[in-house]
Structures are given as structure tokens and as C-alpha cells.
Amino acid sequence: MLDLALVVAGLALIAVGVFFDFVGAIGLLRLPNFFTRLHAATAGAIGGAVVPMIGASLVALGADYLGPARFFLAGAAFASSLLLMILAQAGSHAIARAAYLSREAPREPILHDALEEGGGG
Amino acid sequence: MEVVPISIAAAAALLSVAATYLAVRSGDLLAAVVLSAVQSVAYALIYYILMAPDIALVYIPVSVGVLPAVTVLLIKKTERYEV
Amino acid sequence: MDLEPLVSSVLAALIPAYVASFLLYVVRVVKGPTIPDRVLAVDALGYDLAAFMVVLSVFLKSPFMVVCGLALALWVYAFDIYVAKYLEAKEMGG
Structure with missing residues (x-):
């Protein structure tokens, strides 16, 4: 009974991750400029990668037909999700900062540029 | 069910x-x-998918x-745009 | 209740949506007007492909293939840092 509950919860988390993945891809394709696409890409990375990894970990804990190696799968998937939760923000921030500072992406639709005034960089 | 991975x-x-064609044709x-990534x-x-995770485990660090x-180091030392 | 048909059928229904979203990411990589757009799309593509590899190792019933996802996530992050470093160093004149 517990196995069934774990498997159903994991499959639901994987389905939520697929939804986020699709929404992130459509947002990355449809949003107008770089700094708004950053939002869609981060939603696709966190909601579309961290959540399905936790879901796969729960499925592997519940599915006993995988043999004793399923605990390895569950632990590795959970460790990957924890690592990705740190790395995705850091990578997006690094590329956004580089794009802002090097003026590679146009800064055009902007209301107030606090970083330029404060002398940051 | 067997046809899905293939x-x-x-x-x-x-x-x-x-991706390879566009990488060859690109001027930047x-x-x-x-694109090669x-x-x-x-x-x-x-x-x-072809069940060779050991080769993938070596291929990913070398190629990505x-x-x-x-x-990128080479482009930094020379030029970014082709003539 | 038997768990294996449930997991296999649900995952086989979810996998085409994953592949469709990968194709949409690649459209942004090809179209992207600037370099940071392309790098951002490759970044999201690599992270989602790592998650897809983890899901696929449940689907293919081979638990030891999960390590590739971890390696792919780490090295795609490293690729991100290389290009960011290049763009930023060019601005600072280094």
C-alpha cells in the first residue's frame, strides 16, 4: 500500500515537471527580450528538472521490481536534484550579469537602471 | 514499448x-x-539510449x-567573427 | 496491485511531451538573436535532459544509468560559466 502511494506521488511529480518543462519552452520561445526569457528559462530549469528528479526518486523507492539497486537510483536522483537546485540559479545569474555588463543583449525596454547609477560591476 | 527509446x-x-550544419554555416x-554543444x-x-552509460560518462566531460x-579560449586569443 | 504496467504506461505517455519541449528549446537555440539567448536555451536544455535521463533510467529498468544525468548537469553548468566569463572579460578589457 505504501509502495503504491509512493509510486503515484512520484508519477504525479513527474507529470508536474513535464508541465513546467513545456511552459518553460513556450515561454522561452514567445517572450520578447533576453531579460524576460531569463524568467522562463529558470522556471523550466527548476520546475522542469528538480521536480521530476524528486518524482523519479520517489518512484524508485516504491517500485520494488527494480531490485535492490533501486536505492542507489533514489539516492543519486535526490542528490542530483539538490545539486541542480544550487547550480541553476548560479548559472542563470552568471549569464545574466555577463549579458548586462557586456551589452551583448539590448537593455532597451528599461524604466530605472539602479546598477548603472550605483556604479556596480 | 520497445519502440519508444529507439x-x-x-x-x-x-x-x-x-545543429552540425548550422554550426558549420554560422559566421559567428x-x-x-x-551549436556544437x-x-x-x-x-x-x-x-x-543505446545502453552505453560508460561511454556517455566519458563523452560528456570531453565534449561538453x-x-x-x-x-572559447582560442576565440578569445584570436577573432570572434569570420570574414 | 502490480506496479510495473502502471509506471511503464504513465511514463510512456509522458515521454513525447518531454521530446516536444526539447524541440522547442532547440528552436530557440537556432533562432536566438544574441549569444546569451542561445546559452540560456542550451542551459535549460541540458538541465531538462539530465532530468529526462533520470526518468528514462526508471523507464528502462536499469538503475545504474542514473549517473549520466548528474555528470551532464555539472558540465552544462561549467559551459555556462565559460561563455559568461568570455563575455565579461571582453567588457573589462582583459
Whole structure:
């Protein structure tokens, strides 16, 4: 009974991750400029990668037909999700900062540029 | 159920052909590096689906890690745009 | 209740949506007007492909293939840092 509950919860988390993945891809394709696409890409990375990894970990804990190696799968998937939760923000921030500072992406639709005034960089 | 992984591998192979063609035709060398990273990721998925995780485990650091590092360093020393 | 048909059928229904979203990411990589757009799309593509590899190792019933996802996530992050470093160093004149 517990196995069934774990498997159903994991499959639901994987389905939520697929939804986020699709929404992130459509947002990355449809949003107008770089700094708004950053939002869609981060939603696709966190909601579309961290959540399905936790879901796969729960499925592997519940599915006993995988043999004793399923605990390895569950632990590795959970460790990957924890690592990705740190790395995705850091990578997006690094590329956004580089794009802002090097003026590679146009800064055009902007209301107030606090970083330029404060002398940051 | 057996046909699902093979069709994913076929889609990844077609995608790698398109990425390689665009990388060869591109005039911006940094964009060519990014497109070749797409090709590397597609090949890693193909190796994974063909049940060779050891080869994928060696291919990913070489082709996503070392090759773009060396190429970006080379572009930094020389020129970014082709004539 | 038997768990294996449930997991296999649900995952086989979810996998085409994953592949469709990968194709949409690649459209942004090809179209992207600037370099940071392309790098951002490759970044999201690599992270989602790592998650897809983890899901696929449940689907293919081979638990030891999960390590590739971890390696792919780490090295795609490294690729991100290389290009960011290049763009930023060019601005600072280094």
C-alpha cells in the first residue's frame, strides 16, 4: 500500500515537471527580450528538472521490481536534484550579469537602471 | 514499448545533423561553439539510449566540458567573427 | 496491485511531451538573436535532459544509468560559466 502511494506521488511529480518543462519552452520561445526569457528559462530549469528528479526518486523507492539497486537510483536522483537546485540559479545569474555588463543583449525596454547609477560591476 | 527509446534516439540524431550544419554555416564562432554543444548533448542522449552509460560518462566531460573551454579560449586569443 | 504496467504506461505517455519541449528549446537555440539567448536555451536544455535521463533510467529498468544525468548537469553548468566569463572579460578589457 505504501509502495503504491509512493509510486503515484512520484508519477504525479513527474507529470508536474513535464508541465513546467513545456511552459518553460513556450515561454522561452514567445517572450520578447533576453531579460524576460531569463524568467522562463529558470522556471523550466527548476520546475522542469528538480521536480521530476524528486518524482523519479520517489518512484524508485516504491517500485520494488527494480531490485535492490533501486536505492542507489533514489539516492543519486535526490542528490542530483539538490545539486541542480544550487547550480541553476548560479548559472542563470552568471549569464545574466555577463549579458548586462557586456551589452551583448539590448537593455532597451528599461524604466530605472539602479546598477548603472550605483556604479556596480 | 520497445519502440519508444529507439524513436527518441532517431529524433536526437536528426537534431544533431541540423545543429552540425548550422554550426558549420554560422559566421559567428561563439554561436558555432554553442551549436556544437547542442550536438554533443544530442550524442550523449544517443549513447545513453543505446545502453552505453560508460561511454556517455566519458563523452560528456570531453565534449561538453573540455572542447568548448579550449575553443572559447582560442576565440578569445584570436577573432570572434569570420570574414 | 502490480506496479510495473502502471509506471511503464504513465511514463510512456509522458515521454513525447518531454521530446516536444526539447524541440522547442532547440528552436530557440537556432533562432536566438544574441549569444546569451542561445546559452540560456542550451542551459535549460541540458538541465531538462539530465532530468529526462533520470526518468528514462526508471523507464528502462536499469538503475545504474542514473549517473549520466548528474555528470551532464555539472558540465552544462561549467559551459555556462565559460561563455559568461568570455563575455565579461571582453567588457573589462582583459
